[in-house]
Structure formats: C-alpha cells, structure tokens
Amino acid sequence: MHSIELPSYREQSEQxxxxxxRLKQRPVRLxxxxxxxxFETPHxxxxxxxxxxxxxxKREFVCVIGASGxxxxxxxxxxxxxxxxxxxxxxxxxxxxxxPGPDRGMVFQGYTLFPWRTVKKNVMFGLEMAGxxxxxxxxxxxxxxxxxxxxKFADSYPHQLSGGMKQRVAIARALANQPxxxxxxxPFGALDAQTRAKMQAYLMEIxxxxxxxxxxxxxxxxxxxYLADRILVLKAHPGEVxxxxxxxxxxxxxxxxxxxxxxxxxxxxxxxxxxxxxxxxANGDHLNMVRMVxxxxxxxxxx
Amino acid sequence: MQWFAVRxxxxxxxxxxxxxLSFVLPVLLWSLVSYVPWLWHPxxxxxxxxxxxxxxxxxxxxxEVFVKEEAKIAEAGGTLPQGRPANPIYLPxxxxxxxxxxxxxxxxxxxxxxxxxxxSLWSSIQVIFWxxxxxxxxxxxxxxxxxxxxxxxxxxxxxxEFFRYLPAPAFGALAVAILGIYQAPKIxxxxxxxxxxxxxxxxxxxxxxxxxLLEAAQxxxxxxxxxxxxxxxxxILPDLYKDMRILLGWAWTxxxxxxxxxxxxxxxxxxxxxxxxxxxxxxxxxxxxxGIIGLTIDILLAWLGRNLFPWQRVAARS
Numbered sequence: 282m283h284s285i286e287l288p289s290y291r292e293q294s295e296q297x298x299x300x301x302x303r304l305k306q307r308p309v310r311l312x313x314x315x316x317x318x319x320f321e322t323p324h325x326x327x328x329x330x331x332x333x334x335x336x337x338x339k340r341e342f343v344c345v346i347g348a349s350g351x352x353x354x355x356x357x358x359x360x361x362x363x364x365x366x367x368x369x370x371x372x373x374x375x376x377x378x379x380x381p382g383p384d385r386g387m388v389f390q391g392y393t394l395f396p397w398r399t400v401k402k403n404v405m406f407g408l409e410m411a412g413x414x415x416x417x418x419x420x421x422x423x424x425x426x427x428x429x430x431x432x433k434f435a436d437s438y439p440h441q442l443s444g445g446m447k448q449r450v451a452i453a454r455a456l457a458n459q460p461x462x463x464x465x466x467x468p469f470g471a472l473d474a475q476t477r478a479k480m481q482a483y484l485m486e487i488x489x490x491x492x493x494x495x496x497x498x499x500x501x502x503x504x505x506x507y508l509a510d511r512i513l514v515l516k517a518h519p520g521e522v523x524x525x526x527x528x529x530x531x532x533x534x535x536x537x538x539x540x541x542x543x544x545x546x547x548x549x550x551x552x553x554x555x556x557x558x559x560x561x562x563a564n565g566d567h568l569n570m571v572r573m574v575x576x577x578x579x580x581x582x583x584x
Numbered sequence: 585m586q587w588f589a590v591r592x593x594x595x596x597x598x599x600x601x602x603x604x605l606s607f608v609l610p611v612l613l614w615s616l617v618s619y620v621p622w623l624w625h626p627x628x629x630x631x632x633x634x635x636x637x638x639x640x641x642x643x644x645x646x647x648e649v650f651v652k653e654e655a656k657i658a659e660a661g662g663t664l665p666q667g668r669p670a671n672p673i674y675l676p677x678x679x680x681x682x683x684x685x686x687x688x689x690x691x692x693x694x695x696x697x698x699x700x701x702x703x704s705l706w707s708s709i710q711v712i713f714w715x716x717x718x719x720x721x722x723x724x725x726x727x728x729x730x731x732x733x734x735x736x737x738x739x740x741x742x743x744x745e746f747f748r749y750l751p752a753p754a755f756g757a758l759a760v761a762i763l764g765i766y767q768a769p770k771i772x773x774x775x776x777x778x779x780x781x782x783x784x785x786x787x788x789x790x791x792x793x794x795x796x797l798l799e800a801a802q803x804x805x806x807x808x809x810x811x812x813x814x815x816x817x818x819x820i821l822p823d824l825y826k827d828m829r830i831l832l833g834w835a836w837t838x839x840x841x842x843x844x845x846x847x848x849x850x851x852x853x854x855x856x857x858x859x860x861x862x863x864x865x866x867x868x869x870x871x872x873x874x875g876i877i878g879l880t881i882d883i884l885l886a887w888l889g890r891n892l893f894p895w896q897r898v899a900a901r902s
Contacts, residue, residue, distance in 0.1 A: 363799050383805030393800035396895050397818045406814075410805035438895040458804060 288542050290550040293529045301527055304338055304510060308374075310494045311337040311360070311462055316369035318355050328519040329355045332369070335513055335525060337462070337494055344509035345498045348555050352520030353498045357466045360496065361387045373461055383407055386455030390467040392447040394439040400426060400450050401435040407458040425453040428487065445476040449483065456487070462494045469504070478536070481507060485534060502551045506544055507534055514554045523554055611678060618677035625669035634665030644670055676865040681872070684865035694861075701854055705873065708839060708850035711767060715774025715842070716835045720828065723782030728824075730783060731790020732816050744783050752777035752838055756845040765846030773842035778835045785827050793819045822893040829885050836878045 293301070316333040319326050329352040337343050345353050358364045360371055362381040371378040373385065394403050401422050408418035426435050429449040439447055448468055455463055469477040481504060488495055499505050505512050509528050516523040529543040538544050586592065593599070617624050628650040633639040636653045650667055657664055671677075676684075688701045699707070729736040752773050759769035793816060801815045843852035851870055858866040890896075 361799075361803055363802070381799070381802035383803070385803060387800065387803040389796055389800060391796055393794075393796045395797060395801075395815070395819070397821070397893070406801070406806075407804035409814075410807075410810060440895060454804065464803075 287546040287549060290529060290546040297529050297531050304341060307338040309336045310339045310374060312372040314370050316359060316371065317367050318359060319367045331519040331521050333522055337496060340492055340494055342488055342495045342508055342510045343513060344505040345513045345515060346505045346551065347515030348517045351515040351517035353515060354466055357464050357498050361385055361464050383458040384461045386458055386460035386463045388451050388455050388465045388468045390470045392451055394447055394450055396439050399436050399438055400431060403450055404454045404457050407454065422457060425457045429453045444472050445480055448480060462496060465497045467498050489533060502548050506547045615678050618671060621669045625671055627670045627672055628667035629670035630665060630667045632666035635662035636665050639665055644673060673862055674864045676868060680865040681868045684869040688866045688869050704850050704854040711770045711774060711842060711850060712835055712839060715771045716778060716832055719775045719778040719782055723779045724786055727783045727786025728790050730787035732812060737787065744780050748780035753841045760846045769846050770842040773845060774835050774838050777838035778831055782831050786824060789823045789827055790816060790820050822896045825889050829882055833878060
C-alpha cells in the first residue's frame with residue numbers, strides 16, 4: 282500500500298529549522314520535572330503517569346497525543362492543579378504550581394460554561410474573581426467576545442448556542458484572565474468535523490495574534506500536526522513520554538498543508554507510535570465472522 | 585394519532601383534555617354513586633313512617649332492616665312505611681359538597697369562642713408557613729454545606745439519616761410539654777417533619793451539580809466562599825427550587841397530625857368539629873380546600889420558577 286515515498290519527519294527545511302532554533306531560545310514558560318501520578322484503586326495502585334519531563338517555551342503551541350488511557354487528561358489536570366502529583370513537580374515561569382489558579386486558563390471538552398450566566402457574564406467571571414470593577418470587567422469581556430466573533434450573542438444563555446459557539450465562549454472566558462498558559466483538554470472532541478476544522482482555524486488565528494502559550498490535548502492526529510509546533514507523544518500503561526516531535530510543517534499553517542509531504546510524514550510517524558503493528562489477535566480482540574451466514578443475500582458480494 | 589407511543593408526548597390539545605378528565609372521572613364516579621338510585625345506596629330514607637313505631641321521617645335505616653319491618657307490617661295488615669334509597673350520611677352528593685364550599689364560609693360558629701372557617705384556614709396556612717420557613721432557614725444552608733463539604737456531610741448526615749425515620753407525630757407529646765398547647769408545638773411538628781428530609785434532599789441536589797463547573801471556576805480564580813456563593817448556589821438554584829416545592833407539599837401532609845396536637849386548631853379543628861355535627865358535606869369541602877390551596881400554591885410557584893430561571897428553558901422550541 283505504501284507506494285508514496287515520504288521524507289523522514291525529522292527532515293526540516295531551513296526555514297523551519299531556524300524557527301525552532303529561535304523558539305528554543307525563548308524563555309521557558311512551563312517546565313514539567315519527572316512528574317508521576319499514582320491512583321489508588323480497589324485493585325491496587327495504578328500508575329497513570331510516570332516520569333514525565335518536558336518544557337514549553339513562551340508562545341509555543343504544544344500538542345499532547347497518545348492512545349486512550351495514556352493519561353493525557355491526568356497530565357493536563359496536574360498542570361491545571363486540579364490533581365496533585367505523586368512525585369515530581371510543575372514549574373510555571375520558574376514557580377512551582379500548587380492548586381488551580383487563574384494563571385493557567387483551561388478549556389474543557391464539555392464546555393463547562395455556567396448555564397445561569399449569559400455569554401458576557403461567563404466571560405466576566407474570571408475578571409470578577411480578580412476583583413475587577415463591574416464596568417471595566419464588562420468592557421474587557423466585550424473585547425474578548427468580539428475576538429471570538431460572538432458580539433451578537435453577548436446576552437444569550439449558553440443553552441441557546443451551538444457547540445462550536447459554546448467552545449468559543451469558553452476560550453474567550455479563559456483568555457480574559459490573560460493566563461500565562463492556555464490548557465486545552467480535547468476542546469474540539471465533541472464537535473462535528475466541519476465545526477472542528479473551523480474551530481482549529483479560529484484557534485490558530487487567535488494564537489498568531491495574541492501572546493499565548495498553548496498546551497493542547499487531542500487524540501486526532503491531523504489536529505495535532507496541523508496545530509502544533511511540537512507534539513508530545515505519550516505511551517500508555519504507564520503513561521510515559523515516547524517522543525517529542527518537532528513538526529516540520531512550516532508556519533503559518535493552512536488547511537492546504539494537510540497533503541504536503543512533511544505533514545504526511547509526521548502523521549505517519551504518529552501513526553506508528555500510537556498504533557504500533559501488533560501480533561495478530563493476541564487477546565482475541567477481533568470480530569468472529571466464521572459463523573456468519575448470508576441473510577437475504579439478493580446480490581452477490583463483489584469482494 | 586398514537587395514543588400508546590412509548591415515552592412520546594401527546595399533542596397539546598389531547599394532553600389538556602386528559603388533564604381535565606383526570607379530575608372529571610372521579611367526580612363522575614362520585615356522581616353516579618350519588619345520583620343513580622340503584623347504584624349502591626345501602627340505606628333507606630324514611631318519607632312516611634307507616635305503622636313502624638320507631639321510624640321517624642327523614643331517618644336513615646339499613647335497607648335490610650327496612651325490608652324486614654315492611655314485611656312484618658304487611659303480615660299484620662297495617663300501613664306500610666315509605667322510603668327512598670339513600671347513601672350513608674358520610675357520603676354527601678357532589679351538589680351538597682359544592683354548596684358547602686359556600687355555606688361553610690357563611691355558617692356562623694356554634695359557640696362564640698369558635699372560629700369561622702376562613703379564620704381556621706388562615707391559622708393552618710400560618711402553621712405551614714412558619715414551620716416550613718423555620719425548617720428552610722436551617723435546612724437549606726445545612727443541606728448546601730453538607731453537599732459541598734465532606735466535613736459537614738459527615739458531621740450531620742449520619743444523624744439526620746437516623747432522625748428522619750422517627751415519625752414526626754411521635755414528638756407530639758414532647759412538643760406540647762416544651763412548647764405549650766397553642767401554635768408552637770404544631771409548628772414544631774411541621775419543622776420536624778420537613779427539616780430532616782430537607783437536609784438530605786438538598787445535600788443530594790447540591791452533590792449533583794456538575795463537578796467540572798467547579799473545576800472550571802477554580803481555573804478562573806474562584807476560591808472558597810466565591811466557589812460556594814458564585815458557583816454552587818446559583819448552579820443548584822433551579823433544582824433547589826423544585827425540591828422546595830416538593831418539600832412544601834410534604835409539609836402540608838403533616839398539617840392534620842400537627843393540628844391535632846395540644847388544642848386542636850385550624851382546618852383540622854373545623855373538620856373534626858363538623859364531623860361531630862355530622863355535617864359531612866362541610867368535611868368534604870374542607871378536605872378539598874386543603875388540596876385546592878396546596879395545588880394553587882404549587883402552580884403559582886411553578887409559574888414563578890419558569891420566570892425566575894430563564895436559562896432553564898432548554899430549547900423547548902425544537
């Protein structure tokens with residue numbers, strides 16, 4: 282099947298190489314040091330994450346990808362401070378993270394908008410918590426709402442919005458706090474394919490225009506390659522860093538690049554890492570078609 | 585139209601008609617039993633005594649007795665008593681009860697220190713109001729705290745769980761000993777009947793709040809009290825409101841027992857008094873009034889709730 286010759290995903294054009302060089306000279310925003318997380322269950326201790334270490338530089342876009350159960354969500358919850366690490370630590374601009382805080386904005390897959398607040402009030406929430414006055418908070422919120430193109434819906438309640446619009450509100454709400462890093466936990470996972478593509482474009486646009494570091498969790502390989510500067514690939518059971526890939530696709534990104542050789546090469550590599558070729562049916566996890574009989578077989582099979 | 589579609593709503597018209605029927609059918613049954621002479625009617629109302637010495641005009645007599653006496657007189661060759669089929673006195677006909685709805689209010693009390701019906705009703709409403717208010721004043725905050733913090737949950741819920749199995753009327757004698765014989769012990773019974781359920785139900789409602797909303801709020805900088813008052817409370821408000829409506833209904837069911845404690849009062853006093861005078865039309869009217877007041881309050885609260893929480897009107901248009 283593999284009739285197309287692809288370059289190695291490690292091959293970078295001069296332009297891309299220089300960009301990564303500049304990127305690595307930027308100050309480190311997030312540093313994760315030997316982070317581990319154990320969960321105690323009735324069946325004993327389960328290690329969800331083991332010795333995770335990586336760095337994110339200022340204004341970098343890092344995607345985390347991995348098979349289901351590799352602890353992606355646990356990782357982002359640790360970074361947000363919603364879980365406490367069993368070992369290791371998380372540094373944000375050199376300071377250790379303890380507990381959740383507004384310096385790390387988070388966008389969840391399930392929108393998590395406050396249903397009793399209008400769009401404007403949702404975006405104002407963080408500003409209110411920061412002790413901002415009503416009028417300045419409202420003004421600032423409206424600017425963020427404008428940024429995500431929802432000015433017309435400022436006084437709507439979340440249940441009146443579509444999934445994509447809800448997620449744009451959630452992004453505006455997180456950005457309004459001007460966090461040092463934006464953590465996104467499969468934010469577009471619940472959206473249909475078309476809306477998702479649109480949202481990816483929106484996010485790229487926002488990221489290009491404001492100074493924000495993004496850590497983005499996904500299980501969609503295209504999404505990861507399209508969005509990320511670098512991709513952190515996790516391995517399951519226990520969750521460990523498998524590889525940190527520098528995406529050789531030049532910036533700025535556009536949907537036309539989906540079929541470029543660099544893009545496909547990176548995707549192929551991710552494919553290999555996440556779905557390694559397995560020994561046939563080691564655990565009997567396959568469809569058993571032996572006993573199938575044809576029912577009302579009006580036309581012959583063309584296979 | 586599909587009358588038996590599983591878990592599908594019927595159209596608006598038939599739903600309304602069925603809702604009205606749910607009231608019409610029992611009334612219709614009652615009317616049949618009351619107005620069709622050959623349905624039930626186990627008694628005979630004497631219209632002419634004839635030669636039976638102990639019969640009096642207007643007296644209600646068991647049908648078997650009447651037939652036996654009739655046969656005796658016929659054998660002796662005297663004047664036969666006359667009568668028409670009647671229901672027992674405790675089952676008045678619908679029109680009598682309908683009339684009682686008006687006359688119960690206009691009938692002067694038999695003794696001077698007794699109360700008019702509207703005074704009795706007002707007294708009952710006050711007992712419910714104060715009992716429910718006091719219970720809510722403590723029960724709602726405690727329920728929310730228990731649902732939010734494990735500390736409060738563990739500190740209160742095991743005991744509350746035990747206490748709620750103790751029937752409220754069991755505290756009647758104690759309430760009278762401590763609080764006297766007038767309104768206070770009655771309010772206490774409503775309180776005991778409501779409070780413990782209230783704590784548990786509201787704690788549960790609070791726990792059902794989507795935890796990810798709390799996490800989102802934390803990543804937006806909300807802490808401690810802000811989490812409680814800006815996220816938990818507004819988040820559960822619509823469900824809390826629904827709980828309160830249900831709990832208020834329960835409070836009403838404790839009313840009759842509560843009012844029997846100490847000196848009987850309110851609508852309960854009216855009902856027992858009228859039953860003593862055998863004015864069963866008044867008894868039925870009074871019982872129905874409790875239902876009507878309860879249902880009216882609930883419908884008002886439901887309507888108010890729809891306007892209080894506009895974000896709850898979830899895509900009803902679709």
